[in-house]
Amino acid sequence: MSKLWEAPPSRERPVLSVPVIARAAIELADQEGIDALSMQRVAAVLGFTKMALYRHVSDKAELLAVMVDVAVGEPPSLGAGDWRTRLESFLAALSAVWERHPWLPWVTLGDRMMGPREMAWVECALTALDDTGLSGVEKMDAVTLLFGHIRNTQSSGTAGTQPWAEDHQVREPYKELLERHGDRFPALSATLAGIGEAPGDFGRRFGLDCILDGLAVRIGRAASGA
Amino acid sequence: MSKLWEAPPSRERPVLSVPVIARAAIELADQEGIDALSMQRVAAVLGFTKMALYRHVSDKAELLAVMVDVAVGEPPSLGAGDWRTRLESFLAALSAVWERHPWLPWVTLGDRMMGPREMAWVECALTALDDTGLSGVEKMDAVTLLFGHIRNTQSSGTAGTQPWAEDHQVREPYKELLERHGDRFPALSATLAGIGEAPGDFGRRFGLDCILDGLAVRIGRAASGA
DNA sequence: ACACGCATGTGTCCGATGGATACTGTGTGT
DNA sequence: ACACACAGTATCCATCGGACACATGCGTGT
Known part of the structure; x- marks a missing residue:
């Protein structure tokens, strides 16, 4: 009953x-x-x-x-290729996951322990740098640098210093503000006046290319004798 | 009375x-x-x-x-010099302020309006890139990239993927963890086993050099035609 | 067959948070 | 002398994370 x-x-x-x-x-x-x-x-x-x-x-x-x-799930398998293409495909996978869970990279900030899956992602990223001749610290710091850049250029919540929206259109309040006080910020005004069309992920791509080029310099140096 | x-x-x-x-x-x-x-x-x-x-x-x-x-106060005056040294001194000033107020870079994240002082800092950073031949978007994105890197490598609250403390000593819980499950993370184990002494700001310096070298590539390209 | 014990879930309480609203008191201008 | 505007106060509310005491029901040992 x-x-x-x-x-x-x-x-x-x-x-x-x-x-x-x-x-x-x-x-x-x-x-x-x-x-x-x-x-x-x-x-x-x-x-x-x-x-x-x-x-x-x-x-x-x-x-x-x-x-x-x-x-965070399981990290991708990177396949063959040089360190740069393998890193690129790693970062694409990371972006995809973080895009699906935009809060994810932000709750992992303070002092904390990584979970096993999380460690597997780091492991995966490190393997991409395996045969680069970089030292241990350098490899880790490179990985940290890249994680950070992807997080910083995530669509969600990282406007930070950017006075434009995702499509690189200057946001309305800033337009208005620069009309009134533009003379106090000549470089900023000029910069914003001169921006044209740009794809939404231009900033991410730009930063990524900078970082990878910088890494390439170091890796080349490491390869051609200490 | x-x-x-x-x-x-x-x-x-x-x-x-x-x-x-x-x-x-x-x-x-x-x-x-x-x-x-x-x-x-x-x-x-x-x-x-x-x-x-x-x-x-x-x-x-x-x-x-x-x-x-x-x-945030007033931005520094950068003096003369090429873009790279001017950027370096800008970033040193930024680091100093953010070190004094570690919460500062983190409350400026979401979608929000910059204050006048904040805009002055961006203005200042942009002027450092004045004669580089970079486009407007590129300049802004470079600045954003650098702000982000400094924030990410701030001592406070950005452990993120880093299994070590500020002095690059592997933190105790990770040591223990890798002793037991190290075989699941060979690259990570090897990397951490091989790290030696490194100054506290190695990661920041390393990333910064990468980024600036990457920028140099682009700036050189912009200067020599195209 | 029965009762006990443990795992699971509930109800109530606490201090802290950001904020709305209504009140009080005081200084100033007319 | 009086009224009004403003600065500060006193209460109240919903929500938060969490502690603790209780109910309930299922499995197992006897």
Whole structure:
């Protein structure tokens, strides 16, 4: 008699577990941004009380750690080729994942431990630099540099110093502002006045080429005798 | 008779105003980190109720905007020299300010308007690239790239993919982890095993040199025709 | 067959956050 | 002398992460 009318005990309640929670949290963060992620919201999505989550996850930090490792997934296999093309294809894969989960690169910032999947990505990036003759520190720092650049040029949330939108159109408030105070910023005015059409990922491409060219210089130097 | 004993009307209550509030907030953020910054805390430091602040500042976002512009201060004057040395001295100044206010580069991330001082810094950076023959977009993107790199290699809060501390000593938990699972990450293990001494700012220096070399390639290309 | 124990989930409470709103007090201009 | 504008205060609210005490139900040992 317990189960009233023998009704299915609960539609829409997937049985709580760490992966289930993580997936729900990831979906929430993907759709509404990482700031909208609260224990309450995650629990609500799954149809539970927030405190139910704490049975499976010790605190929000742990939830985030799990989310990261689930969301990042497995690194790509780079195939053959020289270090540059292999790096390029690695970074394309990284971009794709970070585009799918825009919050991902930003929650991995502070002092923290990498998860196994995360380490696998770093491992993957390092292998691309295997036969370059770079030292250990240099390899790691190159990888860090590239990760950072991709994160910085992510569409989401890195306007930073850029007075234009994704399509390189100067944003309206800046236009107005420069009309009134343009004389105080001659170089900026001139620069913005002179920009034409540019693809959305021009900044990323430009920076990437700079960095890779710089790496090439060092790698060439390392190859042709210390 | 109102002012009891004609005592100075209030020691330790500097009369509220936007700059006073901003300075207090900056000091708080410098000392306890940006996460410790709340209206309550700022008000408490000054000896007022938190709501008193809202008479002078419309909300926390505006307080942050003011803090940024006050904290960033005036850009340096770069003196003479080629673009590279001028950029270097610009970036040194930027690093110094961001070192003094480690929260500064991180609160300027989302979509937002730059303040006048902030724009002056961008202006300053652009002038360093004045006679390089780079296009407008390229100049802006170069500046963005460099700002981003300095931010990424700031001591505070950018461990990210780096398994070592500031002195390039591999952090303890990673050592332990690689002892147990090192075989899953051969390249990473090898890389970390092989790192020796390196100055704290090696990563920043390395990345900076890469970027500047890459820029040099483009600038040389722009100069010699095309 | 029965009862106990543990895992899982619930309800309630706490301090802190950003912010709205209504109030009080005081200084100044007419 | 009086009214008004403004600076600061007192309350209130929803939301956050999290602690803790409780309910509930299933599996297992006897």
